[in-house]
Amino acid sequence: MKISIAPSAGFCFGVKRAIDMAVYSAGKFGTELNTIGPIIHNPQVVCLLEEKGIFPVESVDKIRSDTIIIRSHGIKAGIADEIAKKDIAVIDATCPFVKKAQDYMKSASSEGYFIIMVGDKKHPEVQSIISFAVAGRYMVLNNLEELKHVDFTEKIALISQTTQDVMFYLSVIYEVFRRVKKGVIVFNTICDATKLKQEEAAVLAARSDVMIVVGGYNSANTNKLKNICKSIQDRTYHVETEKELDPGWFRDAENVGITAGASTPDWIIKKVVEKIKVIEKQNK
Template sequence: MGLTVIEAEYAGACYGVQRALNMADDTIKQAIPITSLGPLIHNPIVVAKYEQAGISIAEAVSDIKTKSVLVRSHGITPKVREQIDDAGLSVVDATCPYVLRAQKAAQRLGTEHDMLVIVGEKGHPEVDALEAYGMLSGTTVMVVSCADELPDTLSEVVGVVVQTTQTFDALEDVLEGIRERGSEADLAHTICRATRQRQEAASELSRRVDAMVVIGGRNSANTTRLAEICTSEGAKTFHIESWEELRPEWLEGCETVGVTAGASTPQYQIDEVVDTLRGF
């Protein structure tokens, strides 16, 4: 008898990612020469396919050779947007609407408070943009992933905005840290619904299977967090980017395996993994 393979109730490409992919597809269909400013999404396999289809990638506005630019789903800083305008480029803006909402919240909270805390992964493009929007008014902005990274002294009221793909546990840890320092948090709830659904579904499934396979780019923050959640629930967990990485020996002694996928993973990649597992 083979493995019983169970897919998480919520997994794979979220609205924001699917919207970005659809916009990229439209530019290809219209034969518009365009350059993506950074990888469109954090999925190397998908990004490579779009490169083969003609969407080149540039890491800086000054490197763009086409007349049109595709803004990645993670968004860009105000400075980069200004550079695009100055260069006279036509813009296809694939910034996730939930990321845009978080950017507006960061700008608002930065204006209203002396201190803004961003709960997120420092150096992630989405967080870089949130940080930049928060700093527009000159307020003090800090990026933390846990309460231990907070300074000992905070302002009386602290604005808090959250990377859209963060875990609720990380957010609650930081909020508790703010309270312990005698401060009040003015929180913008910017973790998106799709993130919450995927995290809760992965957590629930992990508790009733022997192993979990998590599909998505290793450079994907939300996929990495899904893998961490599965591991924390006690499931033997494997983070892969493609079905080709799967090995039968990983699952020796396992009767049930769960499958989930990050928000940058299209359904066809999930199907490939499920079909491969069912063949073991």
């Protein structure tokens, strides 16, 4: 059985940067540090960071430390205002790609565009970006059906979640272009790391008999990878750790592909590979 790992599987630039900043700060200050929400969407990494004194809290009033780390997804504009009123030091680990999307949102919104943000409205990154829009002048869209609620006589700006499926974003752009009356601007806010991961995952899924996608169940980009792979290879399985691998998945498989979300550390990917090798021996 040949096991192939997508070259860009695992931590992306923004996640690596946020974790490096958090770990460096924890070592430097030697006291408890807080993040608003988990620093990345991977429960195993969040547990490891807690051992280093970095704890997520749900809201500003729950902050226990005198330093707060802003995670790679960014935070809502209102929360940043709340933090600014307190005597708390801020380490801003917002990914530069998310920052750029926040800036686009601010400028398009202030120029009077109605914003269509393509993404998951419950995702913290979307909530942080959309918080920079003018109230009541935006919608978050997750399927083409929802376009029926848009007033196409408005001038429209399109912005995407950084981890959006490229093909879906293109389909929304096409539909908006077809219907819009006044004008439309499109911001290319899907980050390069996401595009690369999705392209590699699609190629690998096409030449694998079984595809394993590794990452947190709460990770949007991991779920997107799973959906892309599943649309190409029905034998696609999403796991958080090697413990969930089922030997039955690998029967008769000659080529196994592995990809992993942007918040999946290398050590989890390695454990998955080792476990698949053990399963291979057992299945013989």
